Amino acid sequence: MSRIKSLFQFKCPKCESGNVFSEKKYLSFGxxxxxxxxxxxxxxxxxGFFFGAMYVSYGLTMAIAGALFVLSQLLFEDISISFxxxxxxxxFILxxxxxxxxxxxxxMYLFTQKTV
Ligand SMILES: [Zn+2]
Structure with a gap:
């Protein structure tokens, strides 16, 4: 199993088989x-290990916001900035x-090596 795939399946960074979250659903915090x-x-x-995840979270949020901004500019001609x-x-909420x-x-995957 590739490392990226197990990251998005929320598998343990060390064995890539154990579950990190109790729920696998994307739309619940769990x-x-x-x-x-x-x-x-x-x-x-x-x-405090997960304080660093805040930087990743910020990057993801800004990537989504940027993509939404560009998409809305491309798809709709006159759309208000407040919309x-x-x-x-x-x-952000969704x-x-x-x-x-x-x-x-x-x-976690940045700082953990896989061991077999
Ligand atoms: Zn494990």
Missing amino acids: KMNSNSNLCNHKFEMEP ILGLIALS FAPINYKVSRMVW
């Missing part, structure tokens, strides 16, 4: 497990659960 249920890898490697800003604000999960996953 509860994050503290350890991998298969290899017992501790996800929060040190206190676009409202659309972007709505996307993408919050997936953004939360993906940013933590990316942060």
